[in-house]
Amino acid sequence: MKQYTETIQSILREHKLRKTKTRFLLLELLLQSGEPSSASDILCDFLRMRKSVNKTTVYRELDHLIREGIITSLHLGDRKQYYEIANRSHHHHHLICLQCKQIEDIDVNETKLLSEEEKARCEKGFVILRHSLEFFGLCKKCQIIESV
Amino acid sequence: MKQYTETIQSILREHKLRKTKTRFLLLELLLQSGEPSSASDILCDFLRMRKSVNKTTVYRELDHLIREGIITSLHLGDRKQYYEIANRSHHHHHLICLQCKQIEDIDVNETKLLSEEEKARCEKGFVILRHSLEFFGLCKKCQIIESV
DNA sequence: TGACAAATGCAACAAAGTTGCATTATCATT
DNA sequence: AATGATAATGCAACTTTGTTGCATTTGTCA
Secondary structure (H helix, E strand, C coil), X not given: CXXXXXXXXXXXXXXXXXXXXXXXXXXXXXXXXCCCEEHHHHHHHHHHCCCCCCHHHHHHHHHHHHHCCCEEEEECCXXXXXXXXXXXXXXXXXXXXXXXXXXXXXXXXXXXXXXXXXXXXXXXXXXEEEEXXXXXXXXXXXXXXXXX | CHHHHHHHHHHHHHHCCCCCXXXXXXXXXXXXXXXXXXXXXXXXXXXXXXXXXXXXXXXXXXXXXXXXXXEEEEEXXXXXXXXXXXXXCCCCEEEEECCCCCEXXXXXXXXXXXXXXXXXXXXXXXXXXXXXXXXXXXXXXXXHHHHC
16 A cells, blocks of 8 residues: 555645645555455554544545545445545546446446537536436346356 | 325326325325425425424335336436326426536437447347436526626 | 234344544644 | 645534335225
8 A cells, every 4th residue: 555655745745735634544455455345444444553543533524535636436326425636637437336336437428418518508508517328237246146 | 285195096006006195195106296206305294394204114115116117317416316296198307407406307219229229239238127317407597696 | 804924113233324522643844 | 854825634413315115095886
């Protein structure tokens, strides 16, 4: 996990953010984790690592990082919010297995979506700031289990 | 609201469902309301109409109607689930104003999404059962307010 | 009408997230 | 290095959204 120290410090510098314990650990966790994490995932991970972090602080820090555009939040069909590092150069969507809850990233050709956003602007007067697109289904493994 | 009686009765007949108070009121409300409603919206509406309906029963009935495919649930960026009448012949998505929370329906050309689903099947082995696509932005009115 | 499954209502619970407030840490400036 | 402004923290209590178990009632069909 050490290898993210540089990255985190450059994020903090770029956004003029103080280096605090929770912020650092949170970024480390999200950079290291391949898939979106919920607040409770994060709290559990910290507990497992015997890092004492406060629930309120984590929620507040997540909000803060969202406002800074460093992370984004998404919904994956359950009642939680999930968070992941925002990668503006590489916007992606998710494939969620309804059975085993496994999440995979998927690249979607955005041009079609952009033209839909343009259509919304023309027809409805809406300016679109972001969109969410997630696919729900069954992964390879769960299809086999289902069909038995 | 009376005009939906026929529709509801045909839904109940088609799905072999008992005609119960909560089920009837719920369908009436969702048919009549132009936009997706959350459980709390629904409970408030009933309260306003002085209809005594039970929270647990409403949640259970919503689940039931989803399992029957009569309604669908969606997420609109906050922590709630929203429900609307499923219209299989006319699948649509939503435009949500981040400021005033107004929701508009939007038709999206589905062919592109279907080809993405096909790609997911080929590349990742996922079979896609449904997708969610919502656009977030500012409606005409809120753009003006923002820019003042 | 009577049987039986389906639906209901209640109270208690659970998970996710929020608020107010007093305290503490960080960091630029001296 | 000391200082002071501002940002971050921790705690407890709270809110919202949704769930569960269980005893009771209702709707439907033979």
